[in-house]
Amino acid sequence: MIASSSVYQFLVERVIHETPVLSSLQFEIHRTQPITLYSHEIGPNPWKVAIILSALELEYKTIFVSFEEVKQYPFVDINPNGRLPAIIDPNQGVTLWESGAIIQYLIDTYDLSHKLSYDNIPDKYHTQQWLHFQMSGQGPYYGQLGWFKRQDEKQSIAIKRYSDEVRRVTGVLNKVLEGCQWLVGDKCTYTDLSFVPGQEILSLLSTDLVTELASEFPNVKAWMTRMKKRADVRKVLEEKRQAMEQL
Numbered sequence: 001m002i003a004s005s006s007v008y009q010f011l012v013e014r015v016i017h018e019t020p021v022l023s024s025l026q027f028e029i030h031r032t033q034p035i036t037l038y039s040h041e042i043g044p045n046p047w048k049v050a051i052i053l054s055a056l057e058l059e060y061k062t063i064f065v066s067f068e069e070v071k072q073y074p075f076v077d078i079n080p081n082g083r084l085p086a087i088i089d090p091n092q093g094v095t096l097w098e099s100g101a102i103i104q105y106l107i108d109t110y111d112l113s114h115k116l117s118y119d120n121i122p123d124k125y126h127t128q129q130w131l132h133f134q135m136s137g138q139g140p141y142y143g144q145l146g147w148f149k150r151q152d153e154k155q156s157i158a159i160k161r162y163s164d165e166v167r168r169v170t171g172v173l174n175k176v177l178e179g180c181q182w183l184v185g186d187k188c189t190y191t192d193l194s195f196v197p198g199q200e201i202l203s204l205l206s207t208d209l210v211t212e213l214a215s216e217f218p219n220v221k222a223w224m225t226r227m228k229k230r231a232d233v234r235k236v237l238e239e240k241r242q243a244m245e246q247l
């Protein structure tokens with residue numbers, strides 16, 4: 001039964017993918033039941049996923065889970081790592097955690113017309129490369145800066161280490177964006193969008209750092225401004241602002 005429904009799904013997707021008229025209807029076909037996004041009001045990682053869901057025009061419902069609840073049952077049945085985000089996609093019977101894996105899944109499953117992605121080599125892998133950089137560079141270093149900044153006992157060596165890393169990561173992005181609008185090719189992809197919540201969270205950590213980065217790295221500033229003009233990004237950032245207000 002499972003095998004035949006997978007074959008059916010595969011055939012439907014091939015027909016949709018290879019038929020331009022049907023390709024434009026793909027979202028309607030897939031948009032049967034909303035995807036559940038387990039999120040947090042402040043933490044940036046779930047909001048990366050929210051932006052991709054919105055950019056793909058997928059219906060989703062958000063469930064906020066506190067940092068206490070993430071480490072307990074029943075949430076650890078969804079994500080044994082006790083972190084956010086996680087998703088449940090009832091349309092495909094998929095439960096998934098780790099924001100990079102979730103984004104890749106959403107792109108592979110629902111971006112069949114490559115609105116936010118590429119299917120050519122090397123662009124397909126260059127977009128993945130930048131997502132890995134977001135996950136291994138921006139995500140952890142910015143997260144650690146946030147953690148050390150929140151402690152009552154300030155560890156200046158750790159704060160310096162992670163502020164320097166934030167500056168280094170932003171510098172890498174600034175260099176590659178010189179003369180370019182987007183990280184890969186000529187369109188805004190999922191990988192560009194995945195950097196938005198992380199860069200935005202800096203304003204909660206240090207206004208001085210934000211001011212310094214804006215003047216040192218104008219390409220990153222312009223890139224963020226371009227993305228924050230998108231309706232989907234604006235909508236999600238506004239949802240985050242409202243969610244934080246309710247805390």
Ligand SMILES: N[C@@H](CCC(=O)N[C@@H](CS)C(=O)NCC(=O)O)C(=O)O
Nearest residue numbers: 043044045067083084085098099100
């Ligand atoms: N690599 C993970 C990181 C997830 C992560 O650290 N999420 C934060 C929220 S943005 C969290 O759940 N923190 C709870 C905790 O640290 O206990 C991902 O990208 O999904």
